[in-house]
Amino acid sequence: MAYQISTALAIYFVLWWVTLFVTLPFGVRSQHEDGVGAPGTDPGAPILTGMRNKLIWTTLLSAIVFAIGMTAYHAGYLSIERLSKLMGMPF
Template sequence: MTLISGLVLYAVFWFMALFMILPLFVRNQEEAGEVVPGTSPGAPDEPMIRKKLIWTTIAATVLWIVVFLVIESELISAADIASLTGRPD
């Protein structure tokens, strides 16, 4: 894996993790019982962005390390994937 492909793969994992983690543990203002005037009742009460960004980074890093080790150890090669799809090498 080259440096650029590693960075791109990490970015993909990071954004996927971010979009999965963002909706977790969100209470809207209506559920909290305190709607700020001029905002939507569905707006988050406390979005906890900093914690979510930290958890996103941890999740993406762990996943990237696992995939990196699988690729570098050649546990699964491109030929293995080609044989699963039925395409010739």
């Protein structure tokens, strides 16, 4: 049981980081796009990143994807036997 919980947490942790990297570019405005910026800074540097909203969206999206994956796993769609058969590899 402890292995199942720790494995699920590890999978969620990796999924959360992947989702974070997917959501990072959305809604970022650079200094060049806004026409403002401190002298000596890179024009591509972001003005406002909105990290709080991105962290909230990342948590929600990764929880939804994780729930879908766990549902598929418990329904038998993500078993090793089924996935190896789909890839044409003998189990």
